[in-house]
Amino acid sequence: xxxxxxxxxxxxxxxxxxxxxxxxxxxxxxxxxxxxxxxxxxxxxxxxxxxxxxxxxxxxxxxxxxxxxxxxxxxxxxxxxxxxxxxxxxxxxxxxxxxxxxxxxxxxxxxxxxxxxxxxxxxxxxxxxxxxxxxxxxxxxxxxxxxxxxxxxxxxxxxxxxxxxxxxxxxxxxx
Amino acid sequence: xxxxxxxxxxxxxxxxxxxxxxxxxxxxxxxxxxxxxxxxxxxxxxxxxxxxxxxxxxxxxxxxxxxxxxxxxxxxxxxxxxxxxxxxxxxxxxxxxxxxxxxxxxxxxxxxxxxxxxxxxxxxxxxxxxxxxxxxxxxxxxxxxxxxxxxxxxxxxxxxxxxxxxxxxxxxxxxxxxxxxxxxxxxxxxxxxxxxxxxxx
Numbered sequence: 001x002x003x004x005x006x007x008x009x010x011x012x013x014x015x016x017x018x019x020x021x022x023x024x025x026x027x028x029x030x031x032x033x034x035x036x037x038x039x040x041x042x043x044x045x046x047x048x049x050x051x052x053x054x055x056x057x058x059x060x061x062x063x064x065x066x067x068x069x070x071x072x073x074x075x076x077x078x079x080x081x082x083x084x085x086x087x088x089x090x091x092x093x094x095x096x097x098x099x100x101x102x103x104x105x106x107x108x109x110x111x112x113x114x115x116x117x118x119x120x121x122x123x124x125x126x127x128x129x130x131x132x133x134x135x136x137x138x139x140x141x142x143x144x145x146x147x148x149x150x151x152x153x154x155x156x157x158x159x160x161x162x163x164x165x166x167x168x169x170x171x172x173x174x175x
Numbered sequence: 176x177x178x179x180x181x182x183x184x185x186x187x188x189x190x191x192x193x194x195x196x197x198x199x200x201x202x203x204x205x206x207x208x209x210x211x212x213x214x215x216x217x218x219x220x221x222x223x224x225x226x227x228x229x230x231x232x233x234x235x236x237x238x239x240x241x242x243x244x245x246x247x248x249x250x251x252x253x254x255x256x257x258x259x260x261x262x263x264x265x266x267x268x269x270x271x272x273x274x275x276x277x278x279x280x281x282x283x284x285x286x287x288x289x290x291x292x293x294x295x296x297x298x299x300x301x302x303x304x305x306x307x308x309x310x311x312x313x314x315x316x317x318x319x320x321x322x323x324x325x326x327x328x329x330x331x332x333x334x335x336x337x338x339x340x341x342x343x344x345x346x347x348x349x350x351x352x353x354x355x356x357x358x359x360x361x362x363x364x365x366x367x368x369x370x371x372x373x374x375x376x
Contacts, residue, residue, distance in 0.1 A: 019208075019323055083249055150245040157249040158334055161256035162326045168263030169322035 007117060011124020014108070015132070020071055021104055021125075027078040027159040028097055029133045030152050033140020034085055035093050040137040042094035048130040050098040054105025055112070055122035062113045065106045069170040074100050075163025082156025085149070101129075211321035215328025218312055219336060224275050224370045225308060229333055231282035231363045232301055233340015234356060238289055238347055239297065246294060247301050248337035252330050254302040258309025259329075272374040274307030279367025286360025289353070 003009045015021055025047070032043035058065065078100065081088065105122070112121050140152055219225050229251070236247040261268065268274075281300065284290075292300075312329075343359075346352030 019327065023327075080253075083253070146241075154245065154249055154334070157253050158330050161252040161330045162323070164253070164256035164260045165263070165326035165329065166323055168260035169326070172263045172265070 007120035008124040011121035029136035033137035039090040039093040047097040050101025051105035052126040054102035055109035058106035058109025072167035079159025211324035212328040215325035219332040229336035230340035233337040234344040237344020254305035255309035258306035262310040276370035278304035283364030
């Protein structure tokens with residue numbers, strides 16, 4: 001994504017215009033929020049950091065780490081857990097955020113390197129993820145009425161459903 | 176113009192200028208995003224058999240109340256996507272059209288009877304039929320369009336139809352509303368019989 005404002009802004013706009021990355025970030029923030037402030041705080045650090053670290057590694061390696069269907073799998077796992085709304089240990093949620101960040105970050109870094117762009121774009125992506133995760137997870141934590149929590153769970157189920165279809169498209173070679 | 180107004184105009188002007196000098200977003204080109212989303216959004220609302228079944232899920236959920244009101248609409252999109260997943264992998268599902276038509280009959284009958292089976296039975300019934308709906312319609316991506324955005328549109332439209340059913344179903348709080356819902360359920364079941372007749376002919 002080229003905004004004309006420099007690589008950091010390119011990275012920020014990349015996140016908001018790339019649904020392959022945006023939806024899992026939103027779902028992860030929802031999952032963190034559903035699991036309370038402790039999980040939210042850990043994810044707030046783990047997700048942007050892992051994304052940035054994975055991005056740098058992908059930028060340096062310039063090769064895809066995992067097959068493309070792993071992206072779809074991240075939708076299913078994170079969305080499915082949000083839909084189930086089972087109480088998870090904060091460290092488990094943070095570990096999930098680390099894995100998500102490393103995988104998607106690597107793909108971003110590889111993509112940036114392949115396009116001949118600057119790695120500074122990863123700073124924009126990481127920063128945007130930090131802000132988005134902070135806002136969404138804090139909002140979810142603040143929800144008190146039961147039906148609002150149900151809306152968050154429905155969003156999780158939609159994410160998992162999108163991931164299942166995406167997995168099908170990818171495995172069938174039509175995605 | 177006041178000082179504050181001038182500053183406001185200056186900001187607007189600068190923002191406009193920044194937009195004008197920005198170079199077009201050619202890197203990381205993604206094609207068919209909007210078209211894919213619109214195709215997915217359109218698909219579930221293109222067939223009356225689908226519309227009736229999905230709205231009926233919402234109506235029934237509203238009749239059941241919590242937790243059915245959210246369990247059924249959460250179950251349907253996920254299992255429907257699983258049906259689409261099977262279809263995409265080429266797993267054959269016999270009697271898809273029959274299953275879709277039968278979903279109208281049975282879900283309509285549940286609404287008409289105001290049936291209150293155990294929650295797992297209701298979820299299993301909805302899930303069973305969702306597989307047919309997903310298998311038939313989750314896989315019809317027009318060439319050159321984004322699979323992800325098609326999926327987003329498809330799931331969003333399905334969820335919106337459930338939401339519509341739930342919103343309509345909220346009239347069950349009134350006595351006249353309960354009767355109106357039961358009559359609507361009869362209508363859905365009748366339409367299902369019509370579709371079933373078309374499928375077996």
